[in-house]
Amino acid sequence: MTKGFLAKNPSILIFLAALAAFTLLVTLGSEALGLSFISTSMVKTLGKILCLCLVALAMDLVWGYAGILSLGHMAFFAVGGYMIGMWLMYARTEEIVIAALAQSPLPATPEEIRQGIATQIFGVVGASDFPPIWAFAHSLPLQLILALAVPGLLALVFGWLAFRSRVTGVYLSILTQAMTLALSLYLFQNDSGLRGNNGLSGLQNIPGIGEPSQAAVSLWLFWASALALACGYVLLAWLVSGKLGSVIRAIRDDEQRVRFLGYSVESYKLFLFTLTAILAALAGVLYYPQAGIINPAELAPIASIYLAVWVAIGGRGRLYGAVIGAALVTLLSSWFTGGRVPDIPLGFATLKWVDWWLVLLGFGFVAVTLFAPQGVGGLVDKLQGLRNPDRKGAPLGPDDGSLQEKEAVE
Amino acid sequence: MSALLEVSGVSVTFDGFRAINNLSFSIGAAELRAIIGPNGAGKTTFMDIVTGKTRPDTGTVRFGERPISLLALSEAQIARAGVGRKFQRPTVFEDQSVADNLTMALKAARGPFKVLFWKETAADRARVAALAAEVGLADQLTRKSGELSHGQKQWLEIGMLLAQEPRLLLVDEPAAGMTLAEREHTTALLVEMAKTRAVVVVEHDMEFVRRLNCKVTVLHEGAVLAEGSLDHVTKNPQVIEVYLGR
Ligand SMILES: Nc1ncnc2c1ncn2[C@@H]1O[C@H](COP(=O)(O)OP(=O)(O)OP(=O)(O)O)[C@@H](O)[C@H]1O
Ligand SMILES: [Mg+2]
Numbered sequence: 001m002t003k004g005f006l007a008k009n010p011s012i013l014i015f016l017a018a019l020a021a022f023t024l025l026v027t028l029g030s031e032a033l034g035l036s037f038i039s040t041s042m043v044k045t046l047g048k049i050l051c052l053c054l055v056a057l058a059m060d061l062v063w064g065y066a067g068i069l070s071l072g073h074m075a076f077f078a079v080g081g082y083m084i085g086m087w088l089m090y091a092r093t094e095e096i097v098i099a100a101l102a103q104s105p106l107p108a109t110p111e112e113i114r115q116g117i118a119t120q121i122f123g124v125v126g127a128s129d130f131p132p133i134w135a136f137a138h139s140l141p142l143q144l145i146l147a148l149a150v151p152g153l154l155a156l157v158f159g160w161l162a163f164r165s166r167v168t169g170v171y172l173s174i175l176t177q178a179m180t181l182a183l184s185l186y187l188f189q190n191d192s193g194l195r196g197n198n199g200l201s202g203l204q205n206i207p208g209i210g211e212p213s214q215a216a217v218s219l220w221l222f223w224a225s226a227l228a229l230a231c232g233y234v235l236l237a238w239l240v241s242g243k244l245g246s247v248i249r250a251i252r253d254d255e256q257r258v259r260f261l262g263y264s265v266e267s268y269k270l271f272l273f274t275l276t277a278i279l280a281a282l283a284g285v286l287y288y289p290q291a292g293i294i295n296p297a298e299l300a301p302i303a304s305i306y307l308a309v310w311v312a313i314g315g316r317g318r319l320y321g322a323v324i325g326a327a328l329v330t331l332l333s334s335w336f337t338g339g340r341v342p343d344i345p346l347g348f349a350t351l352k353w354v355d356w357w358l359v360l361l362g363f364g365f366v367a368v369t370l371f372a373p374q375g376v377g378g379l380v381d382k383l384q385g386l387r388n389p390d391r392k393g394a395p396l397g398p399d400d401g402s403l404q405e406k407e408a409v410e
Numbered sequence: 411m412s413a414l415l416e417v418s419g420v421s422v423t424f425d426g427f428r429a430i431n432n433l434s435f436s437i438g439a440a441e442l443r444a445i446i447g448p449n450g451a452g453k454t455t456f457m458d459i460v461t462g463k464t465r466p467d468t469g470t471v472r473f474g475e476r477p478i479s480l481l482a483l484s485e486a487q488i489a490r491a492g493v494g495r496k497f498q499r500p501t502v503f504e505d506q507s508v509a510d511n512l513t514m515a516l517k518a519a520r521g522p523f524k525v526l527f528w529k530e531t532a533a534d535r536a537r538v539a540a541l542a543a544e545v546g547l548a549d550q551l552t553r554k555s556g557e558l559s560h561g562q563k564q565w566l567e568i569g570m571l572l573a574q575e576p577r578l579l580l581v582d583e584p585a586a587g588m589t590l591a592e593r594e595h596t597t598a599l600l601v602e603m604a605k606t607r608a609v610v611v612v613e614h615d616m617e618f619v620r621r622l623n624c625k626v627t628v629l630h631e632g633a634v635l636a637e638g639s640l641d642h643v644t645k646n647p648q649v650i651e652v653y654l655g656r
Contacts, residue, residue, distance in 0.1 A: 244526045246510045250503045257501045260461060261574065262489035262520045271522040 005241060011320055012237050016230055023226045030222075032215040040215045044290045047222035049330050051287035052310075054229045056326035057319060058276035058283070059307050061236055064316030065245065066272050067252030069169075072158075072176035073280045074303035075183050076151035080281025081288035081298065082187075083147035085200035088289060090137040091207035093117045124198050131193030140208075147285050148278050155277030156270065163266040163273070168255075177301045187296035199295025203288050218290065225286045229323075232279055236319055248272060249317075309361070313368050315375025324376050333357060414439040414608045415578055416477065420459060420469030422452075422632075429455045430466065431632035439577070442604035444619045444640075445612045447629035448653050453612045454498060456629070457580045461495050462488045473578070490520060494576030498583050498612075500563035504556030508547055508566055511555050512538045515570035537573070545569040546595065560587040568599060578608045585618050597621045616640075628653065 006012060026046055029038035038046075055077050062068050097116035101108035108116075119128045136142040162175055190196035206217055239245060248268060250258045255265045288294045306329075314325020335341065336357035344351040353360075372378055413436040422430040430452045437443050445453050458464035460471060462485040471480040473491060480488050489495075502511050516534060519525070542548045545565040550558065555566055564584060571579055581600065585593045593615075600622060603609055613619050619626060619640060626643050628635040630652050636643045643649050 239526065242526070243513060243528045243530075244522065246503075246506060246514050247525060249505060250514060253503055253505060254501055256463070256485075257497070257503075259485035260489050260495050261515055261570070262486050263525075264484065264486040264520065268522050 005238060009237055009241055012234060015233055015320055015323070019226060019230055019233075023223065026222060027219065030215065030219050032213065032219045040218050043215075043218045043222050045334055047218065047225045047290045048287055049327055049334075050222070050225035050229045051283040051290070052330050053323045053326045054225075054232050054283035054286075055280045055307060056310050056314070056322040057229075057232050057236055058279040059311045060314075060316055060319060060322035061240070061248075062272050062276040063308065064311060064318070064322065065240055065252065066248040066269065067255075068269060068273065069173045069308065070176045070273065070276075071173050071301060071304040071308065072180045073276065074307055075180040075299050076155060076277040076280040077284035077287070078294065078298040078303075079151045079154065079183070080147045080284030081291075081294045082194060082200065083143055083150060083281075084285040085203050085288055085294050086134060086137040086194075087140050087143035088203045088205070088207065089121060089200050090117060090134070091140070092202055092205050093120045094138075095207055096120070122195065125190040125196050127190075131191075133193045144285070148281050151281035151284075152274055152278045155274045159270045159273040163269045166266075177304070180299060180301045180304055184296050184299035184301075187299060197295060197297075199293060199298075201293040203294065204290070204292035206289065221286065221290050225290070228282060228286055232282075233319060233323070236279075240319070309365050311375075313365060313375055315377025318377045318380075320380070321375050321377025328376065329361065333361070336360070412439075412475065413437060414441075414473065415460065416470075416472040417456075417460065418470050420466045420471065422455060422459065422464060422466050429632050430459065433469070433629075433633055435627065435634065437578070437608045437610060439608055440604065440606060442601060442609050442622060442624040443611070444622050444624055444626045445610060445629055446614070446616075446619060446626060446643075446653065447635070451629040452632040453629055454582060455632075457495060457582060457610075457612070460488075460578075460580060461485060461493055486520070489574070489576075492575075492577035494571040494574045494579045496564075496567050496571055496579070496581045496584060498586070500560065500567050502555045502558075502563050502566045502570070504554065506555060507552055508542060508555050508558070509538055509551045511566060512541055512569055512573050515573035517573065517575045541569045541573050544572065545599070561589065561592045564588060564596075565592075568596070572603070576607065579603060579610065581609065581611045583612055583614065585613060585615055593618060594621075 026038055026043060028034040029036070030043050031038075031040050055073060059070070059073050062070050062073070094113065094117050097113055097120060098108070101112065101116065114130070115128070118130050122128055122130075130137075136146060158176075158179055162172060167175055186192055187194055188197050194200065204214065204217065206212075240248070247258065247263055250261075251263075251265055251268060259265050307326075310325040310329050311322050312325070313329060314323065315321030336353045339354060341353040343353065368375060374381065415435075415437050417433060417435040420430055420433045421428065433452070433456065435456070445456070447453055455464060459466050460480065462480060462483060465481065472478065473480050473488075473493065478491065480491070480493075483491065503514070506514075513530065513534065516537065518528065539548065539551070542551055545568055547558075547562060547566060547569065550562065555563065558566060564587065568581075568584065571581075584596050584600070588596060597618065600609055600611060604624070611619075611622060613622075623640075625638065626640050627637045628643050628646075628649050630648075635652065636646045636649050644654060
């Protein structure tokens with residue numbers, strides 16, 4: 001089976017080879033191990049981009065393959081980040097508090113330590129006690145389980161409610177966006193127990209491993225991100241290559257017909273929605289230690305919209321498309337907003353890329369939608385000389401799956 | 411002969427318009443039945459009710475030897491209980507190959523996890539090939555079904571129905587857009603299928619219905635107007651007036 005699977009999907013080997021080569025290049029160029037032509041902050045940026053590629057993969061599965069335009073997957077990503085952030089912040093603060101109390105003549109009691117940590121963490125929001133949701137923050141394994149279980153459960157409950165009442169298309173997108181917004185607004189409150197708009201910070205310091213340099217830490221996290229992306233890619237490629245892939249693409253194209261074949265469309269959607277939420281959360285777990293800080297703005301609905309834009313630009317319905325889209329747009333974005341692109345004086349005004357990058361992205365998105373609806377990944381088909389069947393009529397747009405005009409009228 | 415499907419006293423109203431009006435219908439376990447009737451008579455709506463797409467306001471729909479009510483089941487559950495359906499316009503998954511379409515329809519477990527770990531066996535492959543041969547698509551297995559001709563799509567859909575191994579088959583205008591030779595093949599296929607299962611065929615083309623050589627039900631304004639052999643119903647003055655006369 002495995003041999004047939006890889007033989008049938010040569011893109012997997014190409015992808016893994018490219019990822020391995022990239023990882024090697026960054027490793028050699030890093031300040032920690034290599035020739036120091038890639039700065040530590042650049043390694044972090046690249047590691048973060050790998051995590052974003054992983055969420056884009058999840059988004060492609062749920063949108064590109066199954067036709068569910070979710071505008072909530074960055075919320076699952078951020079919730080995963082918050083969960084790991086809680087442990088990072090707790091354990092790091094614990095080290096500091098223990099060190100501080102060690103100077104006092106009497107040995108500190110566990111209660112004193114715990115109180116000290118709480119004061120340190122929650123001082124900014126005027127509290128000095130641990131909210132109940134921090135109950136497991138002292139334990140890395142528990143908090144890691146929560147980091148995947150909480151977003152998974154959230155997706156399961158939300159999806160069950162939405163899919164059971166057969167909410168589809170634009171309405172589902174709006175519903176997922178509302179969920180994201182509600183979550184974000186909740187987290188902005190100081191008494192949410194997650195430090196309100198301060199969010200969690202200092203996440204770049206990994207506790208319990210002594211004092212390694214940030215250069216080393218950034219490289220380890222980069223490797224972990226590359227590994228997660230590789231595993232995620234292989235998992236999803238396997239998932240879409242079999243009969244399940246067939247069924248979910250069929251659901252995207254005509255879910256009513258799939259029901260008449262005896263498949264319970266709702267359970268498939270729920271399965272995919274939950275699975276991709278967990279993948280997104282995993283990406284978040286790896287992303288935020290590299291970002292160093294997380295706050296409720298990360299959950300803003302716009303983040304999830306960007307995610308959809310990456311996948312659309314890369315080409316939905318093909319896994320490498322999602323990766324290409326996410327990598328391309330985020331790299332360009334960090335280049336344009338990093339202030340390294342020279343401003344263009346226009347006489348009456350100056351074109352500042354930091355401000356105008358989003359406009360450029362908008363135009364890029366429109367251009368791809370109009371001129372290359374298959375996205376950048378679609379160019380691969382052109383290179384291979386593949387031709388899509390002439391299905392008569394124009395595509396209907398994202399909400400009706402890949403049905404064409406004439407096929408959609410009953 | 412006990413009935414496989416028993417529809418009784420069913421009514422459906424769309425925005426105040428009675429599309430189905432106190433309709434009763436039954437069919438045996440191995441029977442071929444043609445349904446004819448003018449446009450808008452409610453033929454497609456009748457199929458919608460049996461397959462769970464439309465819920466009737468009143469009436470009962472019972473299916474099987476130890477009859478179960480289909481009204482409590484979802485579309486997918488009804489399909490798994492053994493009701494297959496072919497639509498008026500061919501609906502195959504155009505983005506996927508003929509083999510993939512047939513494989514998806516193949517009788518097997520339908521849950522997401524079972525499907526995820528499903529592995530194609532040699533027997534499955536052989537079955538798909540046999541089905542494709544039966545509907546004349548043996549050499550098209552690897553083609554995307556979107557590239558097929560209209561008639562070939564109709565057949566692919568019939569092949570998918572066969573793959574599901576339903577006990578009751580509802581077929582809406584199977585011959586639409588087919589050439590004469592294709593129609594003859596389709597008739598033969600339907601007659602053959604009805605030897606082991608119940609088949610309901612909706613068709614406008616009288617020649618086609620005549621070749622099916624079976625009992626005919628005439629629908630009009632959502633109710634049964636006449637029932638019997640084709641010769642019997644075509645002599646019925648009411649049928650002549652509402653359907654044949656125009
Ligand atoms: N979802 C719906 N909402 C409103 N009216 C409907 C709906 N479905 C069907 N109808 C109406 O019910 C009536 C019966 O329609 P149906 O499609 O069952 O007819 P039919 O016998 O299949 O006709 P044809 O021979 O044209 O296929 C028609 O007048 C149609 O307009
Ligand atoms: Mg009809």
